[in-house]
Amino acid sequence: MKREAGSHDGAQAFIRLASVTKVYRRGDTEIVPLRELDLEIARGSFVSLMGPSGSGKSTLLNLLAGIDRATSGELLIDGRDLARLTRDELAAWRARSVGIIFQSYNLVPVLTAYENVELPLLLHDLSRRERHERTMAALETVSLVDRSSHFPRQLSGGQEQRVAIARAIVANPPLLLADEPTGDLDRASADMVLGLLERLNREHGRTVVMVTHDPLASARAGLQLHLDKGTLIDAVEGAGGARKP
């Protein structure tokens, strides 16, 4: 089953998966979290991935993030075949092209909000002043300039996740991947984080792919993809949107 999400006629897909399968072994058991998956996602889409535990949505996110490799099939992002990249090239690609937002924020506890956000920029050839400007701009985007000198333990869960979002966007990557970004948040904080993702998608043109269990969060996306047993079973356009054929 092939799905094309948010692409316009004639436009080349930003993300393209062709017959992607992921297999790994646990002891004597062979596990296939993704099976012959075909998928295309257009640049500038906001896509949510839903499905029960074990459906393969986190595995798919890991493949898109370049932190795991497909066992077979082809995965191209912005025309680049990730399977052909060496480990170091993949790391360099991640630093330039993708921002990842985790459920549990994954901030470094001994670094301030500012230092956490600045981390990805340490890999770029930027002066201290340029790093400062971009870090402050990212913090401005998530409305946390006044918390820049705070350590993660001094922030609320919602603020921590906003710092994580600032870290994800500071290097200006075209692709944002979020793994249950609202899973640990109360409703108000979750709304704020989702609003931020929407804004980054709408106003800054970032392609956002978000894994979630929360139907309300999923409904904020332009397209909801449903996975089960490693295959794509359905695609629904966001917030009451029409079901795609």
Place this chain on the structure above:
Amino acid sequence: MILLRSAALSIRMLLRSRVRATLAILGVAVAVFVLCAERAVHSGITEATAANERDTRLIVYRANRFCPFTSRLPERYADEIASMPGVRSAIPTRIVVSNCRASLDVVVFRGVRTDDAARAIAERVRLVDGSMPAFLSRSDAALVGQALAARRGLKVGDRFQSAGITVTVAGIVDADGPQDRNACLVQLPFLQSAAGGAQGGEVTQVEVEVADPSRVREVASAIDARFASDRAPTTTRAEKDFVARAAADLVAIANFAGWLGLAALVAVFALVANAIVLSLEHRTRELAMLQSIGFPSRILAWGIVVESAAIALAGGAIGACAASLTLALGRFSLGAEGVLVEFRPSAATAAAAIALALLVGIAAGLVPALSAARKTIVEGLRDA
């Protein structure tokens, strides 16, 4: 540039983990302190006992005696030795020690004739405070070695008592040899009378300077042959050989202490490795996150090695400085049977200890660094 930024980041993160960093650095500092102390003892032993071809000094001792309390030679032996071929000078010396056993604070009184004291001042020691006239003007005057004066807080004009003998400090002297730096030079007749017993006309040893270094063995044999049939037969040895035999127990202890030095290095390795491994166990997810945002695994490994090196370097520097300061201020010397071995701290020893600690620290960080770098990002994110 990325390497520098990554190193700075690692050090910043280490400094922010104050308890972990402090404990690890303190542990390394203690180990390096022990290493430096051991090296200082070793260096002192080497200085006191390692002979070289330019040595010209002999010690004439009573045959089959090994303690200053039992070695008694007629004072006249010195004059007879002085007239022998190849001998430049012979100083009859009475030795009285405050403690015959191994001790860290032994006072060794060396009683010499006044004219010999003047010769000693000229040849072996340098007067750094006080004066010779002051020494010659009163019978209980003493020229105190600089190390002993520093250890006991003595200055010119002070009176001090040890081994039941009270002397007045007439001068402070420095010397190249540890025996002179730690001794208290007094007039021979005074010491012969102050030490008690019917020992007038008797000395403990004769210190002989040979004119030609190549004839040291020949002169020693000649001296022993000369007195072989006298009432007090002698055994004559090169000074450093004499010190090595007298301080054989100290040498054995120092050799054992060498194992302590090795153990200190193993402790540095274990402490740094333990600090890094424990730290990484709690930072699996953090490292995976750093990889996920683009840090290459080799940069992460580099950061971990920088962290272990920083712990070792800081601990090494603190331990080496503390040891150097303690040994320099304490001016410790280990005495046995009247001979003294100084603890000799030096900048070279401290630098070598710091370098060793750094190397061991880097080695200790390598395995955990490589292991962490080999872990896949997915594993790291799942393990936390």
